[in-house]
Amino acid sequence: MAFADHIGSLLRTTLEVLRDADGPITRRETFDEVERRAEIAPEYLTTDPSGEPRWRKNLGWRVMEAAALGWVTRRGGWSITEAGLQALEDYPGSELYRQVTVQYRAKHQSGKKYADPRWAPVAEALARLEAGSWTSHVDLAALNGTAWNSVYGFLSEQQPAAAHRVLLNDGRISDDFKWPDPQRTDDPREVLAREGLEFDPAGRADPAQRLTADDFREMLAELAPESPIRRAWLVRGSSVDGRDLVPIWLHRQSASLAASSLQEIAIPIERDRLKAMVDENYQHKSYAAREAKFAEFDAFCNRMRVGDYVLTTTQGKSYVGRIAGEAVYTSSSDKRSNLRREVEWLNATRPVPFAHLPQPLPAKLHSQSDVVELTENLAAIEELLAALDIVLDEPVEPARELAFPEVGEDLSEDILVDRGELQRLADLLWENKQLILYGPPGTGKTFIARKLAGALAEPSAVKLVQFHPSYTYEDFFEGFRPTLRPDGQLAFELRPGPFRQLVEAARQHPSDPYILIIDEINRANLAKVFGELYFLLEYRDDAIGLLYSAESDFTLPPNVFVIGTMNTTDRSIALVNAAMRRRFRFIELHPGLAPIKGLLGRWLARLRHDDELAVHHLDAAEVLDALNARIEDHDLAIGPSYLMKPGIYRRENGLEEVWETAILPLLAEYHYGSPPSVLDRYRISALRRTLAVPE
Template sequence: MAEEHVRYPEFWLRLPKSGQVARGRLLTEKGTKGRQKFVVAAGSPVRSKVVPSFAVRKPASFRVRQELIAAGSIRESDSRQGSLETTLDIEFTSPSAAAEVLMGCSVNGWGVWKSADGESLAAHLNQTVTGPNRPWLVRGSNVTGLDLVQRLWLPEGRVTLAAARLRQGVEQGVNKETLRAFVEEDYESTATYSQRQQLVEELHVFLSRMKPGDTVCTISGGQLYVGEITGDAEQVDSEDRRSNLQRPVEWQQNGYPYDDLPEELQQKLSIQHDVVDLTPVQAHVEGLGLTDQELLEEAEAIERDPSVEIPALTARRELKLPEPTDALAAELLVHDADWLREVRDLMWDERQLVLYGPPGTGKTYLALKLAEFLGGGPEQVKLVQFHPSYAYEDFFEGFRPQEDPQTREVAFRLTAGPLRELADLASREGNRHIPHFLIIDEINRANLAKVFGELYFLLEYRNKSVRLTYSGDDFALPPNLFVIGTMNTADRSIALVDAAMRRRFAFIELSPRTEPTSGLLRRWLEKEGKDAEPADLLDALNSRIDDPDFRIGPSYLMKKGVYREGGLERTWRTKILPLLEEHHYGEGVDIEKRYGLASLRESLA
């Protein structure tokens, strides 16, 4: 035993609240599954209580703790009242198993065991791989036709990569450039250039970026399985060449149904690579299977700083769209707050909707005001206007000429468009529970399939990711990003909207024949203390227009200039009658006689 202790110094584990310190050493000996063993010294303190989730979350450590207590290897302390202690040196399968038994909760032993100078065990062993622990996705459910997760990983406590043609002797911690040279030579005739580049990335993660204490996830049979990496990478010559690179893993006993996972986590898990960094959704992974109360109890057990919010709870902070109030309905001059609530519910369910109707029905104004209310302010709202020459590169991302401010040279650089900018803002930590809105004015004037590109898919499948055309990034629309489009029906373009567009958006009509538009002008005139004649004239005008898509909206008459001397006549002559002339072009209709103010006033009289 003494020889095993020579290589590593003593590490300490401070128990929360009591301040008592347990002592232990890492052993050179490894268990049957490749885990590096850890021994806890006799007389080390042990927490007397375990958190309620311990038995479910870490059943193996819970069972070991119970067995040690039953055997007397852990008993009540004579010197520390109300505490337990070890009565002899106890050997554990890993540093995490040791820490979990001592603390009675799920904890990462590679981070909590510290040397005398405060260096974590992981940092001491992996000087080239430092920093906080990360979660990784490694796919194993279809490795050349076999489900290695059920066949090998879970039963034997491992995670593997095929690396069937990678030469023997590649060491853990190998740098990427050396690994790239190996892959280029070893896979030259069996993989394409892009396949070799992707393989370099995945092998480098497995060999040089993963470290003991990191979390590993995998999917099999509609379940997400989660475990902790407990040892170094090894290169072996596996019999079927499906698992030449291996790491030991302590898997949690139960999986989590994929369909029940948070949407953001599903988005990352849908990325089609064999190895994926899940750090952006680490909080969701850490909270799997635990209630809010259990998360709080675990945080208390490890004495987490109470001033810092628990990431898993922050990630669960509910995204909400506030319910429209009567005050908002009064501000927007909407006839009934229930109509606004219905729009809000539709927005929540679909996340994309289109307000459509004739000109002047207040589509853009309503979209902006409603988005500002639901998002909590104008900072969360961005407006773009589509037009026939609008393209994907304008909307999402593309290469555009930019001048270097120092050299004054012009070069093409990848530049984010309004949707990418808003999506990046919405997906930042701290913003994920705040609704963000993209308003697309005149959405039907552009070639939507061309503008949205591969994003068209994401509008319908929000829990998926896609590979972007220019940057090559894996991208998903944040759950808190909502889209409101406006569409003018006077040009008949709504009839040209294809089925794919209709499937991805909910459509709400704003028409002069129905509320909230039909009575909007009358409510505005009453609010402004003006005579109701313009509303009567507008109603009379629209009653003479047979085609509902060409009826005139009230916003033309909701401007101050209309109510200066001669303003109504001027607006009628220059704004309204030209629309109707275009509508009746070539029909020989006398526009002035049919729609002019004199004719309408005469009919009202």
């Protein structure tokens, strides 16, 4: 029987077990009863790295799909619902499993993150990416103004036929490339070569066969002459050469930029020509001032569109409107409003105090620029309009509220940690955004962090990095990296690090939590690694300028969370605590404290039940407790994970081996410089003699 058919049969048996139960039962109890009722083929009894049989792991996923359809509930344990009972009756035989698959996929597809209209240009471009041509993530991202790394998520979710023709910016195939069909094993380079794509000896595709963002824009011009994306902007008018122009804007239904030194221009204007004119007309200004002017004029003249939102402020109050006309150049007598746009101000008589603005808009107001893009904060602006009872032309679907799911019993059973303790960790992370798990080695800090993050966020929204002494800001957030251009010249490009990638992905999906796990967080120079981001860890509602990017108002989205792990045997922890106590909550994981206390005993009890071969050294928990009782330094205790490997208990001398090769060398390091005999008190034979003496 095929594996899918076998799991389908077991799913029916699972629902029947839940139907026959007197009340909610645990996952383990459910599967134990399934195993008693159904015959499990030997080839499906193999275990995964965690030691769980393959059939249980896969059946667990199918039950979760049934729960998503409302057939099963997990409150206080597993139990079947009325919908599940009806499904058992309506779908005989293998049809039950087929319906779970079909209905779950339909429900999942309806909630796709990348199905919104802003991704339409990318989808259209990929539909026209024919064999023998290629493009890059950067080119596709430019079509809708999103981050280049978010294109990976779009390709993974939407699975377009041309996904294999999307390469890295230098023409190489991404090391992370995977076919949508997991059964497909073709070499993507060979497929592209058969389609007519040419590669150089270094594996870079021919630049002449590349379709750029400009190529796609020209190709799609007839279909979408205007960008389908509604953007939002902050335009300052409260102090233009010492005068507050906002009352005039409200009266005249307009907004403007001074552009006092800019010669008359025809709008729209090519960016290169605009930059040349700014450099010429503002040559008396510093290069930084010229760059700022160019960015403001380009945004006002070229990037803004009729229908975009615009926000302005004056005297502690905020006004929001919609752009109603194209940009025009007008000779202003006072040189304070040469560039103008018509604006329909929506709350001219009902200004909103700064204190009442939804987050993160207050932080954006700290920017020093006269024009600031607020597109990533559209949800906050629409929330503001809703609070003002302003009716929009089209209904706005309310955003799903950001929240952590409740920690379930499944996770508790999986890692043998009390559900209440796990929920406490989740609540602390939600409240404080940053959390550090610290303790001696072997206490499962990283393991628990990863399991908890996996329960609170989608797998694609969890990223792990490990700090070390040479780790830098450039490695962590962003920095310039050498790259070889198509013409063979070496250049430097600003490349995002893992934290920036996570932040940009979080901005795209504000209703979903994103979690960064920093393993060994105290191993690096934190001031060097975080730089100005250190400020944002404490002041989440504020903004700050970045070291390398032109952004002057960078913020951390509220859906970004950080979990760090810290080893207490590293004595630098005291210095780290002094610098980080305001930014993180610290949770100790210690062999003598909950939730780690007794963990090895619980794990051995499960092993005793699940693995008939594991019959040796079942006194390991008592021996470990005796060892830690002899270690005088609280921070140097030995955690249970050293002994939580099934193979140890299948060999007669397994425990002695791990003791001699892992635990005693660690203790020898702690007692460096002491006579070798000091280790005798920690040897397993000495500890067992202690346990044999009656108390």
